[in-house]
Amino acid sequence: MYKHSNNKTMTSGAIAAMLSTILYSRRFFPYYVYNIIGGLDEEGKGAVYSFDPVGSYQRDAYKAGGSASAMLQPLLDNQIGFKNMESVEHLPLTLEKATQLIKDVFISAAERDVYTGDCLKICFITKDGIREESLPLRKD
Numbered sequence: 001m002y003k004h005s006n007n008k009t010m011t012s013g014a015i016a017a018m019l020s021t022i023l024y025s026r027r028f029f030p031y032y033v034y035n036i037i038g039g040l041d042e043e044g045k046g047a048v049y050s051f052d053p054v055g056s057y058q059r060d061a062y063k064a065g066g067s068a069s070a071m072l073q074p075l076l077d078n079q080i081g082f083k084n085m086e087s088v089e090h091l092p093l094t095l096e097k098a099t100q101l102i103k104d105v106f107i108s109a110a111e112r113d114v115y116t117g118d119c120l121k122i123c124f125i126t127k128d129g130i131r132e133e134s135l136p137l138r139k140d
Helices: 002-006 012-025 069-079 094-110
Strands: 036-039 046-051 058-061 119-126 129-136
Touching: 012 036, 012 046, 012 058, 036 119, 069 094, 094 119, 094 129
Parallel strands: none
Antiparallel strands: 036 046, 046 058, 119 129
């Protein structure tokens, strides 16, 4: 519908604004969800948007959400944002290192948080397209 109205594909920022409007319209009887949208912006750079239940949103470099977010966000702050680290060279993550970090983080979350699911589905969004990979988290 957006594509036909605006004659272009919806950007990540437009999707974030639309979701914000939907959530805000339900502010008196909100959906109790904390959404995260990831994609590419107009310049081809990664874009992550996080939302509260009533539609407020912000663009982040990285974000954890859900029941295990209290465990995951500090680890992401340390490993990706280099927060609370002194004398560390700030190197950008390679796709392989980022993938391994995400796998390790979710395996740890699944061991400590009973509400974390049994499988992780990672979607790799690049300029070449979208690739998906699944990883079972619990072996019990």
